[in-house]
Amino acid sequence: MKIICIGRNYADHAKELNNDIPAEPVIFLKPDTALLPKKNPFFIPDFTNDLHHELELVVRINRIGKSIEERFASRYYTQVTVGIDFTARDVQKACKENGLPWEKAKAFDGSAPIGEWVDLGDRDIQNLNLELKKNGQTVQLGNTRDMLFGVNRLIEEVSKYFTLKIGDMIFTGTPAGVGPVQRNDELEAFLSDQSLLKLRIK
Ligand code: MG
Numbered sequence: 001m002k003i004i005c006i007g008r009n010y011a012d013h014a015k016e017l018n019n020d021i022p023a024e025p026v027i028f029l030k031p032d033t034a035l036l037p038k039k040n041p042f043f044i045p046d047f048t049n050d051l052h053h054e055l056e057l058v059v060r061i062n063r064i065g066k067s068i069e070e071r072f073a074s075r076y077y078t079q080v081t082v083g084i085d086f087t088a089r090d091v092q093k094a095c096k097e098n099g100l101p102w103e104k105a106k107a108f109d110g111s112a113p114i115g116e117w118v119d120l121g122d123r124d125i126q127n128l129n130l131e132l133k134k135n136g137q138t139v140q141l142g143n144t145r146d147m148l149f150g151v152n153r154l155i156e157e158v159s160k161y162f163t164l165k166i167g168d169m170i171f172t173g174t175p176a177g178v179g180p181v182q183r184n185d186e187l188e189a190f191l192s193d194q195s196l197l198k199l200r201i202k
Contacts, residue, residue, distance in 0.1 A: 009173025142175025
């Protein structure tokens with residue numbers, strides 16, 4: 001199982017980090033050890049002083065495929081959830097400044113907690129509300145219609161490079177509102193008003 005992540009997929013988030021709007025999807029990976037076992041708390045790693053939450057729609061791949069065309073991509077998933085692409089923003093900044101890969105900042109153990117999977121059903125994957133609350137206050141609110149590259153286009157792009165297998169996950173990028181988390185914070189993530197993920201920060 002692999003975790004494929006998309007960066008800068010919402011214009012308002014690219015702007016808040018002073019990044020350019022990408023001409024094609026920005027792709028990176030997290031290893032399977034980035035998944036946080038269900039019900040485990042999230043421990044802030046020692047190597048960062050600026051850990052950020054990034055709320056994202058996560059799509060579960062349910063068929064094997066390679067070089068999938070966008071028009072057929074919807075056949076490759078039926079379930080979605082919300083996840084947090086935890087990012088050590090200080091470490092990422094140093095990596096970016098030095099032109100280095102940013103896995104240390106984004107792919108560490110437990111950096112990819114996900115919620116309960118739900119069936120997409122007949123809902124439009126490009127019209128889903130995402131919301132993240134920190135200690136009961138809304139900190140991120142977005143809709144998948146604002147993605148720069150829609151899910152099917154992402155599957156086309158990703159599968160040019162990587163064979164997709166059953167159980168692979170795609171983190172599809174975060175809307176604006178990313179920000180720091182601290183010890184004892186409680187995060188709760190919603191998809192279309194349904195609470196799918198609760199996380200305590202230690
Ligand atoms: Mg992200």
